[in-house]
Amino acid sequence: MAITPISGIERLDFAPAYKNIADAPLDAAWRRVENINNGTVSLTQNEDSVNQIIPEDKDVAEVTLSTPGEADTFNFSTLDFTQENFADLFNVAFDAATSTTTFKAQRKVANLAIRMTTRPVNGIKYIITFPNTDARSRVENPFTKDGLVQISATATILSFIDADGEEATRTMQMVKADGTVIDSTPAVPAG
Numbered sequence: 001m002a003i004t005p006i007s008g009i010e011r012l013d014f015a016p017a018y019k020n021i022a023d024a025p026l027d028a029a030w031r032r033v034e035n036i037n038n039g040t041v042s043l044t045q046n047e048d049s050v051n052q053i054i055p056e057d058k059d060v061a062e063v064t065l066s067t068p069g070e071a072d073t074f075n076f077s078t079l080d081f082t083q084e085n086f087a088d089l090f091n092v093a094f095d096a097a098t099s100t101t102t103f104k105a106q107r108k109v110a111n112l113a114i115r116m117t118t119r120p121v122n123g124i125k126y127i128i129t130f131p132n133t134d135a136r137s138r139v140e141n142p143f144t145k146d147g148l149v150q151i152s153a154t155a156t157i158l159s160f161i162d163a164d165g166e167e168a169t170r171t172m173q174m175v176k177a178d179g180t181v182i183d184s185t186p187a188v189p190a191g
Contacts (some may be wrong), residue, residue, distance in 0.1 A: 006041040008119045012076065014088055017111040017132045020161045021171075024131065030115060033078055033085065037150050040077035041116070046070045072169065074114060074130055077140075077152040085151060088112065089137035110135040114155055120177035127173045132158040 013030040046069035052061035078085060086092045086101055091108035094101050115129045133155035141149045162168040174182050 002045045002047070004043045004045065005039065006043060006116070007039075008121070009036060009041055010117045010119045010125065012036050012041075012078075012117075013115040015113040015115070017113045017158075018160065019132050021131070021163050021168075022161075025113065030113075031084060031088075033080060034082075035079040037077040037079050037148070040075070040150070040152065042075045044073045044075065046072055072157045074116075074133065074155045074157060075153065076155075077150040079148055079150050081149075081151065089135060089151060089153060107136070110137065110153075112155065123177050124174055124182075125177060125179075127175060129171045129173075130155065130157050130169070131160040131171070134158060 012033045014033060015025040015030045018024055048069045049067045051065045051067070053063040053065070054061045083094050083101070086094070089108065089110050091104040091106050092101050093104065112133050112135050113129065113131045114133055114135075115127060118126045118128075135153045135155040137151055137153040139149065140152050157169050159167040159169055162171075174184075176182060
């Protein structure tokens with residue numbers, strides 16, 4: 001397992017999960033998640049296990065078996081206790097007359113698309129999208145003197161069908177600092 005902390009995040013957005021790239025939501029369907037807690041965003045990449053069968057009279061394996069590891073996860077925490085975040089991430093009921101949120105006993109597994117945009121570096125930023133995740137969330141406090149109560153989520157990254165009709169887990173798009181698309185198509189020589 002390799003846990004990669006992610007810093008330099010410009011924004012994080014949620015949308016309903018989609019299992020086929022052709023069903024990707026329009027930009028208006030994405031909702032920005034505010035106040036991402038510093039140092040809480042990470043990607044956990046789980047490794048596959050490899051087992052080899054080496055006969056007693058040999059020095060090298062004759063058979064190698066590979067077993068896929070558990071799904072990768074995307075982890076984050078937000079300090080934004082909005083009703084939208086509660087509704088996206090938890091099984092809750094909100095009473096507007098008393099401003100009371102009730103967390104139901106049946107926990108919610110939120111099937112979400114998560115999109116992360118990095119801050120620009122050298123005029124380039126990246127938009128990394130996990131179209132299909134199952135997110136499990138909790139309200140927690142790190143129980144330190146200056147710790148903050150936060151909503152933390154671990155989103156299991158599931159597969160989706162990409163533009164080639166194959167299973168994939170994420171997309172990564174390189175864009176200019178202003179968000180405009182970069183056309184990386186090689187130039188065709190004249191002639």
